[in-house]
Amino acid sequence: MDVFDILDRLVAFPSVAGKPNGDIAGWxxxxxxxxxxxxxxxRGPEGDRSNLFATIGPADVPGYILSGHMDVVPASEPQWSSAPFALRREGERLYGRGTTDMKGFLAAVLAAVPTLAGLRLASPIHLAxxxxxxxGCRGVPHMIGRLPELCAKPLGVIVGEPSGMRAxxxxxxxxxxxVTIKGRSGHSSRPDLGLNAIHAMSEALSTAVSEAERLTHGPFDAAFEPAYSSLQAGVIAGGQSVNIIPDSCTLELEARAIPGIDPASLLAPxxxxxxxxxxxxxxVEWTPVSAYPALSLPQDTALAALLGELTGEAPLAAVSYGTEGGLYQAAGLDAIICGPGDIDRAHKPDEYILTSELAACQRVIEALGARCAA
Known part of the structure; x- marks a missing residue:
C-alpha cells in the first residue's frame, strides 16, 4: 500500500476523540x-480505547520515537464540500477530517515501514x-508510563503535528x-427567595477577565505569539427562562502558559x-478538564541538530498550539515537533493535506531510518 491508500483507510475510520478506537488501532x-x-x-483505563506502540529494530538499545495520535476532532460542520470521513482528491489536495491533524503523518510513517523494516537498524525506530x-492528551500518559518495559530509553521523540515539515x-x-455553580431556583419576581447562579458566576468570570488582562503585562517569552501567557473563558451556559431564577451556571476556561509557568497555576485565582x-x-464544583506542560527543547541538543539535518532547515523556536511533546519532555525525553501539513487547515471544514507534504514527510522518515542503520 502506498501513502495515499493508507491515508484513505485511516480517514475512513471516524475516530473522534472520546470514542472507542478499536477499529483504527486494530487496522x-x-x-x-x-x-x-x-x-x-x-488498553487505556477507559476500557474501550488503546494506545499503540511498535518497534522496528532492536528494542534494547536507544532509538527514536515517532509520535502521533489516532483521534480527530468531530466533523459536524455543515460547510463540508464532501463526506468528511471519505478521502477526496482534488489535484494535489487530499480532503478529509484528520488529513492534516494528524492522520497524514500516521500515513507517511506507515508507508515508510516496509523500507524501515528492510534496513538493518542499529538503533530502533518506535511508533507511538x-x-x-x-x-487534552488523555491517552499518551498511560503509554509514556509503560515505556521502560517496552524499550530502552529513547534518544528522542519526534511529534508529527502539522508544522510544514519544519522542526x-x-x-x-x-x-x-x-466550574459549575448551583444556586436555588424560583420566580424572578422574588429574587430574594432564590440564589441566582448566573449572577454568582459573574464574579468568577470577572476574575478570569482581570487575570487575562494581567497576563498581558508579562512575564514574556519572545519565541511565542503572543509573547505572554493567556487565559480565556470559552463556554458559559445557564438558565432556563428570563422569568426563572437560574439555579445552575457552568463556565469552561483555559490557560496557556509560556515555559517555566505551570498553566494550572494561572487558573488558581x-x-x-x-x-x-x-x-x-x-x-461550587471545580473540575479539571485537561492539562499538559509546555515544551522547550534547547537549541543545542542533538535532537534539534538531527532534525535540522534531516529537513534541511534550522528548527523554529516555538509554535502557538500544543502537543504531546511537553509530556514526553516532562518524562525526561527530548522531544521536537515535525510533521506534514499546516495547522491553520486543522479543525475546520474541508481540512486537507498536499500530496507533496506527505511525500516530504515520508522522505524524512526514511532518511531517519538510514541514519539509524548507519
Missing part, C-alpha cells in the same frame, strides 16, 4: 504485523500512536477546567474566587 496493528514489527496495543489527544522546539503548556461563593450558600 494499524494488523498492517504493522505484516512487516515484521513488534506491536503492542496498550495515542488516543484522545484532542481532548519546532517549543510550545506553551495548557490547563482547562470547568478563578478557582479561589468561585469556591468563595460557597459562603453565600452556593454549591
Amino acid at each position: 494499524i496493528e494488523a498492517y504493522l504485523a505484516k512487516h515484521r514489527t513488534q506491536v503492542t496495543l496498550l 500512536f495515542s488516543y484522545d489527544e484532542e481532548v 519546532v522546539r517549543g510550545h506553551k503548556g495548557k490547563a482547562a477546567a470547568r 478563578v478557582k479561589v474566587r468561585a469556591e468563595a461563593l460557597a459562603a453565600q450558600g452556593y454549591v
